Amino acid sequence: MSTIVAARQSGESIQAPRHHRRRPGRFVLPIYSWLVIAYLVFPIAVMILYSFNKTGPGLQQVSFSWNGFTTQFYREWNSVPQLSSSFWLSIRLAVTSALIATALGTLLALAMVRYRPPRFRGKSFVEQVLFLNIAAPEIVLGASLLGLFVTMNLARGFLTLVLAHVAFCIAYVAVTVRARMSGFDTSLEEAAHDLGASSWATFWTVTFPLILPGVLAGALMSFALSIDDFVTSNFVGGANVPFPVWVYGATRIGIPPQVFVFGTAIFAVGIACAIASIVLGRRQA
Amino acid sequence: MSKALAPYLLSLPGGLWLLALFLVPLVTMLSLSLQTCNFGTGACVMTWHWGEFGQQLNLYHGQLLTSFYYAGAATVIDLLVSFPIAYWIAFYGGRKKNFFLLMLLVPFFVSFVIRTVVWEFILSDQGVVLGPLKHAHLLPQNFHVLATGFAVVAGLAYNYLPFTALPLYVAIERIDKRVLDAAYDLYATRRSAFSRVILPLTIPGLFAAFLLTFVPALGDYVNQQILGGTSDTMIGTVIQNAFLVNLDYAGGSALSAVLLAVALIGIFAYARLLGSRTIEDYL
Numbered sequence: 001m002s003t004i005v006a007a008r009q010s011g012e013s014i015q016a017p018r019h020h021r022r023r024p025g026r027f028v029l030p031i032y033s034w035l036v037i038a039y040l041v042f043p044i045a046v047m048i049l050y051s052f053n054k055t056g057p058g059l060q061q062v063s064f065s066w067n068g069f070t071t072q073f074y075r076e077w078n079s080v081p082q083l084s085s086s087f088w089l090s091i092r093l094a095v096t097s098a099l100i101a102t103a104l105g106t107l108l109a110l111a112m113v114r115y116r117p118p119r120f121r122g123k124s125f126v127e128q129v130l131f132l133n134i135a136a137p138e139i140v141l142g143a144s145l146l147g148l149f150v151t152m153n154l155a156r157g158f159l160t161l162v163l164a165h166v167a168f169c170i171a172y173v174a175v176t177v178r179a180r181m182s183g184f185d186t187s188l189e190e191a192a193h194d195l196g197a198s199s200w201a202t203f204w205t206v207t208f209p210l211i212l213p214g215v216l217a218g219a220l221m222s223f224a225l226s227i228d229d230f231v232t233s234n235f236v237g238g239a240n241v242p243f244p245v246w247v248y249g250a251t252r253i254g255i256p257p258q259v260f261v262f263g264t265a266i267f268a269v270g271i272a273c274a275i276a277s278i279v280l281g282r283r284q285a
Numbered sequence: 286m287s288k289a290l291a292p293y294l295l296s297l298p299g300g301l302w303l304l305a306l307f308l309v310p311l312v313t314m315l316s317l318s319l320q321t322c323n324f325g326t327g328a329c330v331m332t333w334h335w336g337e338f339g340q341q342l343n344l345y346h347g348q349l350l351t352s353f354y355y356a357g358a359a360t361v362i363d364l365l366v367s368f369p370i371a372y373w374i375a376f377y378g379g380r381k382k383n384f385f386l387l388m389l390l391v392p393f394f395v396s397f398v399i400r401t402v403v404w405e406f407i408l409s410d411q412g413v414v415l416g417p418l419k420h421a422h423l424l425p426q427n428f429h430v431l432a433t434g435f436a437v438v439a440g441l442a443y444n445y446l447p448f449t450a451l452p453l454y455v456a457i458e459r460i461d462k463r464v465l466d467a468a469y470d471l472y473a474t475r476r477s478a479f480s481r482v483i484l485p486l487t488i489p490g491l492f493a494a495f496l497l498t499f500v501p502a503l504g505d506y507v508n509q510q511i512l513g514g515t516s517d518t519m520i521g522t523v524i525q526n527a528f529l530v531n532l533d534y535a536g537g538s539a540l541s542a543v544l545l546a547v548a549l550i551g552i553f554a555y556a557r558l559l560g561s562r563t564i565e566d567y568l
Binding site: 029251 | 293300302303309317329376378393394396397398402404405443446455501506511524525549563
């Protein structure tokens with residue numbers, strides 16, 4: 001989560017404890033770690049592999065056995081209308097929620113980084129609410145939101161989805177932006193003030209460019225959380241079915257191979273973004 | 286004037302959103318669990334009916350226990366699996382640290398539901414693992430993993446591993462390496478340096494990792510629905526059915542409140558034992 005961000009910021013690599021260097025077991029940990037990484041990557045490799053698997057005779061669904069290589073479903077990626085429309089719904093939802101959550105979460109992070117009690121009473125309460133928001137089982141959030149919407153007679157649809165998604169993204173944005181802002185040099189803002197800049201001008205010309213990497217990281221994080229969300233969407237979406245909910249529904253009857261094509265595409269874009277952010281971060285350092 | 290209000294103004298929009306769509310719903314849910322609903326009209330009236338909790342627990346204590354059992358097993362597996370790799374990345378990651386952290390996060394780049402569906406493929410009777418083993422007669426033909434508790438725990442352990450590994454990594458990375466050097470200078474063996482220096486210093490991280498893995502896993506129903514069978518239903522499935530199938534909002538709310546209570550107890554225990562300030566450092 002924000003850990004990658006924080007690690008990159010610290011920049012220097014930590015020296016291994018000196019007595020640890022030459023010891024007979026020094027291959028055990030690396031080999032073990034690579035095995036864990038292989039375990040984490042393995043299902044993804046299976047997904048990519050099966051996105052190239054021919055379907056069984058007469059069926060348009062992924063089969064457990066290997067029937068031969070085909071790129072058919074990449075060419076026909078758009079031929080399951082409900083799947084495609086659920087995917088675009090997810091994209092619209094993720095963009096909308098990320099924009100709102102990033103704005104609200106960044107302001108929260110600014111408040112938490114800059115102020116502490118007594119100037120900011122209730123700061124630790126805000127922190128605990130954020131932690132509870134992240135640590136609470138998602139089913140509780142989804143169920144409680146459904147309860148609220150039902151009590152308020154609010155029809156379930158795109159609006160309720162956005163309300164719910166922003167509600168679980170804000171905390172992640174706030175935490176991510178805050179991690180990126182640790183070590184933020186307030187003297188730069190003071191300098192701008194001393195040189196006659198208004199608060200507004202200081203924010204947009206000094207503060208915002210400095211926190212922009214953190215804000216972008218927060219926005220990417222909420223986009224990723226929103227596009228991947230199943231539980232909350234399942235509760236509050238009603239007849240609006242985002243991508244993960246559609247896939248879940250399809251598991252009952254057998255999923256079309258295009259699901260793995262979409263999964264592979266999302267994976268490729270996500271990894272490309274992550275690598276770009278690491279490379280850019282390194283260049284900056 | 287506005288200077289004094291600045292922290293509050295900054296946190297107002299986000300705070301209001303969280304108040305209206307996080308805290309208020311939780312309170313609504315708690316109140317729903319104490320109301321009596323008319324199944325015909327769907328109208329609910331506040332009756333302070335605590336009996337709903339007893340009734341629901343009576344009906345579903347088995348599913349609740351199963352959830353604790355599976356989520357607990359998955360969390361223990363995750364802690365054991367991720368501690369060494371978090372340790373290795375923190376101490377020996379060097380310049381490749383970010384690459385290894387990205388590798389820990391790699392499951393998150395595939396949709397949660399798809400990840401679970403892929404495990405269904407992997408663990409299926411004729412899938413990539415069991416198929417060849419059966420073909421080679423290393424396993425009996427009727428051996429299966431899917432639709433058992435084992436498959437559910439395997440899915441939970443895989444899906445939540447990053448939530449365990451990252452807080453552990455943060456905790457270990459933060460250890461001042463000079464403390465460790467001091468231990469060696471004072472003739473600590475590697476074993477005692479680990480058990481008396483590293484382990485105590487990572488306890489807050491271990492606790493955070495436990496909370497961030499166990500609590501979400503406890504309420505998970507996707508793994509159980511896709512990988513499990515009918516005999517190992519978890520509480521999440523019961524809650525989902527209560528809300529979306531049976532429209533029993535009072536019952537579903539009561540069970541959700543129980544899950545929420547578990548999360549709250551964990552968080553307050555953390556704040557009490559280890560201080561609330563550090564809790565966010567592990568996110």
